[in-house]
Amino acid sequence: MVLQVDGLHKSFDGKTVLKDVSFQLKAGEILAIIGPSGAGKTTILRCINALEKSDRGTIKIDGTYLCRDDNKSIYATNEEMKTIRKKIGLVFQNYNLFPHMSVMENIIEAPINAFGVSKKEAMDKAVELLNIMGLLDKKDSYPFELSGGQKQRVAIARACALNPKIMCLDEPTSALDPELREGIANIIEDLAKDNMGILIITHDMAFAERVANKVIFMENGQIVTEASKEDFFNHLKDERIKRFIT
Amino acid sequence: MFEYIYTLLPALTDGLITTLKVFFITLILSIPLGILVSIGRLSKITVISKIMEFYIWVMRGTPLMLQIVFVFFGLPIVGITFDRFPAVLIAFMFNYAAYFGEIFRGGMESIDKGQYEAAKVLGLTPYKTFMRIILPQMFKIVLPSIANEVITLVKDTSLIYIVGIGELLRAGKIASNRDVSLIPLVMVAIIYLLLTAIFTRIFNKTEKRYSYY
Numbered sequence: 001m002v003l004q005v006d007g008l009h010k011s012f013d014g015k016t017v018l019k020d021v022s023f024q025l026k027a028g029e030i031l032a033i034i035g036p037s038g039a040g041k042t043t044i045l046r047c048i049n050a051l052e053k054s055d056r057g058t059i060k061i062d063g064t065y066l067c068r069d070d071n072k073s074i075y076a077t078n079e080e081m082k083t084i085r086k087k088i089g090l091v092f093q094n095y096n097l098f099p100h101m102s103v104m105e106n107i108i109e110a111p112i113n114a115f116g117v118s119k120k121e122a123m124d125k126a127v128e129l130l131n132i133m134g135l136l137d138k139k140d141s142y143p144f145e146l147s148g149g150q151k152q153r154v155a156i157a158r159a160c161a162l163n164p165k166i167m168c169l170d171e172p173t174s175a176l177d178p179e180l181r182e183g184i185a186n187i188i189e190d191l192a193k194d195n196m197g198i199l200i201i202t203h204d205m206a207f208a209e210r211v212a213n214k215v216i217f218m219e220n221g222q223i224v225t226e227a228s229k230e231d232f233f234n235h236l237k238d239e240r241i242k243r244f245i246t
Numbered sequence: 247m248f249e250y251i252y253t254l255l256p257a258l259t260d261g262l263i264t265t266l267k268v269f270f271i272t273l274i275l276s277i278p279l280g281i282l283v284s285i286g287r288l289s290k291i292t293v294i295s296k297i298m299e300f301y302i303w304v305m306r307g308t309p310l311m312l313q314i315v316f317v318f319f320g321l322p323i324v325g326i327t328f329d330r331f332p333a334v335l336i337a338f339m340f341n342y343a344a345y346f347g348e349i350f351r352g353g354m355e356s357i358d359k360g361q362y363e364a365a366k367v368l369g370l371t372p373y374k375t376f377m378r379i380i381l382p383q384m385f386k387i388v389l390p391s392i393a394n395e396v397i398t399l400v401k402d403t404s405l406i407y408i409v410g411i412g413e414l415l416r417a418g419k420i421a422s423n424r425d426v427s428l429i430p431l432v433m434v435a436i437i438y439l440l441l442t443a444i445f446t447r448i449f450n451k452t453e454k455r456y457s458y459y
Contacts, residue, residue: 049367050366050367051363051366051367082369085367085368085369086369088367089367090367092360092363092364094360096358096360096361096363096364097364098361098364098379098383099383099459100382100383100386100459109368109370109378110368110369110370113370113374113378114368114369114370114371114374115369142458142459143459144459158368159368162369
């Protein structure tokens with residue numbers, strides 16, 4: 001297991017957004033969390049990436065606890081946090097590339113300035129990633145010169161620069177036209193083949209069906225169903241899910 | 247007439263040097279201080295934020311002239327005495343740091359929250375995030391406002407006249423009184439215009455250099 005979430009609770013100003021959320025992600029697995037907006041999908045992602053602190057529950061990332069539950073959440077120390085950051089990558093919905101840095105600089109920034117990788121090593125890795133993404137010719141471009149799909153692939157490359165065990169993608173298809181969706185699906189599958197665990201937050205059912213192995217359906221801060229993709233799309237009878245699928 | 251202008255040049259040059267001294271020293275001191283002010287103003291620690299708010303209010307809410315008079319003529323009354331030059335520099339530095347602080351605060355607040363979050367998930371420390379991600383983007387945003395302040399500062403240096411330092415305006419005024427001539431004052435005006443033209447040009451070039459993204 002590269003990711004174990006157990007009994008996660010989170011509320012904002014007394015309003016519960018996550019209620020007892022538990023799931024696991026294996027290496028090489030592609031898990032899609034789907035559900036209507038406001039279901040708490042993004043909050044899960046933000047908790048796993050320590051952008052939000054959960055109130056209760058356990059999050060374990062490749063053997064290291066991000067938070068433990070001891071009547072309240074106990075968070076990782078700074079030292080542990082560094083290990084965790086290296087193991088988990090996040091691609092934001094709007095990518096959040098650094099606009100004042102070139103594509104290459106965006107990718108090598110964290111390896112060099114957060115993890116002390118040598119410049120040469122970081123650049124070699126960046127070139128390798130840009131090659132996979134088909135963007136090597138854009139390495140000296142700035143984000144404003146790129147299309148939405150290109151920005152997304154740079155963001156994926158940036159998140160991959162430290163060889164994470166888990167890759168999270170927040171609504172990866174929200175800004176893509178149908179042709180590009182196939183491209184991103186292929187990239188995600190390639191990452192999974194390299195034994196990365198992939199967590200996708202989406203309300204795009206067609207995309208989840210195309211790329212995921214496992215699907216979690218959420219509503220009102222709770223997991224309603226967890227199933228393999230085949231079971232989920234072919235056999236599930238739950239009225240709410242049916243309504244959402246169709 | 248050209249001969250007369252020529253005789254004015256040594257005095258005006260001396261005045262100009264003093265003006266430029268005040269100008270550059272103020273800039274060099276108040277910009278870093280302004281960054282600290284903006285960080286303090288945005289601090290989550292309420293006490294610090296409130297103190298900065300008060301400081302900015304006082305500095306922007308009272309005339310710079312009063313602040314200079316306060317430091318040089320006022321403070322000696324309670325036993326704190328500065329020489330002329332340090333006195334005006336202290337007043338200018340604290341005054342301009344407040345203005346720059348507000349400009350930087352605006353710049354920092356206009357940077358998308360997503361930039362901080364991206365830096366965080368990539369493992370950058372808060373210090374590295376500020377120095378490498380936030381500050382460079384902020385400078386581009388605040389550059390036009392900074393240019394404005396710098397032009398204002400060129401002209402504000404004439405306020406030190408009040409403590410009797412021989413800066414550019416004072417040099418012109420003395421010559422004008424002595425010779426009963428308008429020419430020295432016109433020359434002073436021309437020098438100020440040249441200075442602001444130069445700084446405007448420098449800032450335009452800098453803005454262009456930052457327009458690569």
